[in-house]
Amino acid sequence: MKKVMVGMSGGIDSSVTAYMLQEEGYEVEGCYLKLHNRNDGYHEKNLSFIKDVAEFLNIKYHVLDLADDFTKEVYDYFVDSYLEGTTPNPCVKCNRQIKFGAMLDFAKSHGADFLATGHYAKTDGKFFYEADDKTKDQSYFLSQVSPEALPFMMFPLSTYKKEDIVKFGAKLDVAFKKITEKSESQEICFVETVYTDVIKKHANIDQVGNVLDEKGNIVGEHKGYAHYTIGKRRGFTVYGAQEPHFVTKLDPKDNTITVGKRTALEVNEVIVNNLNMFIKDKTLDCSVKLRYRKNSISCNIKIENNIAIITLNEPALGVAAGQLAVFYDGQKVLGSGWIQATK
Numbered sequence: 001m002k003k004v005m006v007g008m009s010g011g012i013d014s015s016v017t018a019y020m021l022q023e024e025g026y027e028v029e030g031c032y033l034k035l036h037n038r039n040d041g042y043h044e045k046n047l048s049f050i051k052d053v054a055e056f057l058n059i060k061y062h063v064l065d066l067a068d069d070f071t072k073e074v075y076d077y078f079v080d081s082y083l084e085g086t087t088p089n090p091c092v093k094c095n096r097q098i099k100f101g102a103m104l105d106f107a108k109s110h111g112a113d114f115l116a117t118g119h120y121a122k123t124d125g126k127f128f129y130e131a132d133d134k135t136k137d138q139s140y141f142l143s144q145v146s147p148e149a150l151p152f153m154m155f156p157l158s159t160y161k162k163e164d165i166v167k168f169g170a171k172l173d174v175a176f177k178k179i180t181e182k183s184e185s186q187e188i189c190f191v192e193t194v195y196t197d198v199i200k201k202h203a204n205i206d207q208v209g210n211v212l213d214e215k216g217n218i219v220g221e222h223k224g225y226a227h228y229t230i231g232k233r234r235g236f237t238v239y240g241a242q243e244p245h246f247v248t249k250l251d252p253k254d255n256t257i258t259v260g261k262r263t264a265l266e267v268n269e270v271i272v273n274n275l276n277m278f279i280k281d282k283t284l285d286c287s288v289k290l291r292y293r294k295n296s297i298s299c300n301i302k303i304e305n306n307i308a309i310i311t312l313n314e315p316a317l318g319v320a321a322g323q324l325a326v327f328y329d330g331q332k333v334l335g336s337g338w339i340q341a342t343k
């Protein structure tokens with residue numbers, strides 16, 4: 001019998017994932033990752049849901065403390081990125097380093113043939129593909145996972161709609177029903193309210209600064225550069241402005257932000273580094289997603305020395321350094337890289 005380790009968060013997706021795989025005839029074990037040192041009962045609550053599900057399924061589960069790795073690989077990177085004036089994507093780092101890095105190693109060392117999660121995405125062991133439920137698709141966040149990890153990954157929810165998983169869980173057993181009744185988890189697991197509250201623990205980001213126009217003239221005031229990302233249009237003043245203004249640049253050195261009209265956000269070329277590719281081609285015509293929840297844009301890509309130059313076939317708006325550019329051929333993920341600069 002093949003053994004599957006299921007990454008269990010105490011949420012409905014991973015709980016139903018464990019149930020489905022057991023129904024399919026796999027030997028299932030669970031693994032809960034402690035990713036932060038929260039003392040507010042967060043882990044205890046998650047673990048009480050996992051305990052009930054594990055009892056219902058009659059499976060073993062492990063608790064793996066990866067808080068130190070998570071701090072180093074994900075949390076510090078998140079804080080540093082904002083302080084450097086870039087816009088981080090912590091879930092992408094976590095998927096590569098933690099869930100499909102350290103947790104996969106743990107699964108293998110416990111004799112598992114596969115690691116399954118409740119992510120909404122597909123894999124055939126060589127590539128990732130978008131999930132059928134496009135509103136929940138997480139292929140963007142998985143695209144930096146090492147190609148070597150793919151043969152071990154399983155996403156049993158890939159053909160379902162999230163709402164159907166919730167309905168199904170609610171009918172399955174009280175252990176699952178209770179989970180469907182709790183509030184939805186936060187978008188970023190360590191951000192309880194807003195991201196700036198996290199940054200404020202490490203730096204004084206509430207320092208009023210100048211808003212500049214494209215020519216460098218002072219045209220207004222803002223409340224501290226780390227409160228803004230590229231494309232943002234609120235939370236700063238532009239003296240006498242008649243039209244909306246958008247953030248086009250953040251400069252931590254002198255605590256300024258540069259703003260412009262909508263057209264100033266337009267970008268035609270994007271340079272990305274730290275590529276993670278699932279194909280070997282060095283030039284390709286494909287489409288690119290420059291931010292989660294943005295439409296993909298058709299483009300041409302040239303790769304040299306682990307850097308890709310992306311020429312867009314139509315301008316993109318609000319492209320932020322630090323975000324991920326994910327290359328798609330239809331639903332198939334070809335690779336991705338971190339946005340370094342735009343033109």
Ligand SMILES: Nc1ncnc2c1ncn2[C@@H]1O[C@H](COP(=O)(O)OP(=O)(O)OP(=O)(O)O)[C@@H](O)[C@H]1O
Pocket residue numbers: 006007008009010011012013014015031032033034035099116117118119185
């Ligand atoms: N702390 C954790 N420990 C182990 N696995 C986790 C943990 N957090 C997330 N996962 C795994 O990663 C998957 C995706 O996590 P994400 O937070 O994006 O999804 P979710 O929709 O909230 O999932 P769930 O309903 O299972 O919490 C989860 O379904 C689960 O399999």
